[in-house]
Amino acid sequence: MKSLEHPGEIAVWDPLIRLFHWTLMLSFLIAYLTEDELQALHVYSGYLIAGLLVVRLIWGFAGPRHARFSDFIRAPGEVAAYLGDLIQGETARYLGHNPAGGAMILALLFSLSLTTLTGIVAYGAEGGGPMAGWFLGTRMFGGEVMEEIHEFFANFTVLLVAFHVIGVILGSLLHGENLVRAMITGRKQA
Numbered sequence: 076m077k078s079l080e081h082p083g084e085i086a087v088w089d090p091l092i093r094l095f096h097w098t099l100m101l102s103f104l105i106a107y108l109t110e111d112e113l114q115a116l117h118v119y120s121g122y123l124i125a126g127l128l129v130v131r132l133i134w135g136f137a138g139p140r141h142a143r144f145s146d147f148i149r150a151p152g153e154v155a156a157y158l159g160d161l162i163q164g165e166t167a168r169y170l171g172h173n174p175a176g177g178a179m180i181l182a183l184l185f186s187l188s189l190t191t192l193t194g195i196v197a198y199g200a201e202g203g204g205p206m207a208g209w210f211l212g213t214r215m216f217g218g219e220v221m222e223e224i225h226e227f228f229a230n231f232t233v234l235l236v237a238f239h240v241i242g243v244i245l246g247s248l249l250h251g252e253n254l255v256r257a258m259i260t261g262r263k264q265a
């Protein structure tokens with residue numbers, strides 16, 4: 076699709092993907108910073124993330140080309156080959172997500188899903204949320220165990236985000252293009 080207002084540029088990220096990304100980043104920051112003192116804000120930003128994940132899952136099948144999982148899920152061999160090229164500093168340019176970026180997105184979506192799910196279960200054990208009272212008296216789901224697992228996945232997601240941002244910076248430098256700008260405007264050079 077050629078964009079008439081911006082000659083030489085093509086639309087890559089649709090508005091839903093861009094809204095998804097920046098809302099996710101903001102709500103993740105809020106959830107991470109409010110875990111203890113501001114539990115209502117923590118829980119609501121967590122629900123927002125859970126909702127975003129459901130929408131993104133549907134969009135991965137029903138959305139436009141570069142939003143689809145089939146556009147960026149590659150075989151492990153292809154991801155490894157891409158990372159090998161990356162070390163040599165010579166990677167092919169992809170209009171959508173590159174193979175390593177695609178693998179990172181899957182990892183992020185997976186880890187975020189486990190973080191929100193374990194959060195909802197831990198909250199249920201405290202008597203709140205949609206699962207309130209489901210796990211009363213159970214060792215695995217009640218008490219501190221689920222909270223520990225929840226904390227682990229929250230921190231694991233932070234680690235993934237760090238590598239995600241490093242990947243975005245590397246990809247931008249290697250191809251002399253601003254990928255952050257592309258995630259804001261939706262457009263890339265043709």
Ligand code: HEM
Binds near residue numbers: 100103176
């Ligand atoms: C300073 C912070 C961040 C920057 C600069 C950033 C930048 C980007 C960029 C440029 C892309 C597109 C990658 C590409 O061109 O292939 C992207 C995709 C993505 N980012 Fe981030 N990101 C940030 C934080 C986060 C956080 C905190 C999360 C999750 C907790 C996140 C999750 C994702 C996901 C899931 C995608 C895939 C988008 C999709 O296709 O749905 N990002 N990010």
Ligand code: HEM
Binds near residue numbers: 121194204
């Ligand atoms: C991606 C979203 C989320 C992130 C990054 C996140 C992060 C965290 C972190 C880092 C903690 C601290 C763990 C500790 O110190 O013990 C925590 C605690 C907790 N989270 Fe989440 N969380 C998220 C979503 C949710 C959701 C959706 C719920 C429930 C609906 C939830 C409920 C809780 C509860 C009940 C605690 C224990 C608080 C306490 O009593 O100290 N979280 N979360």
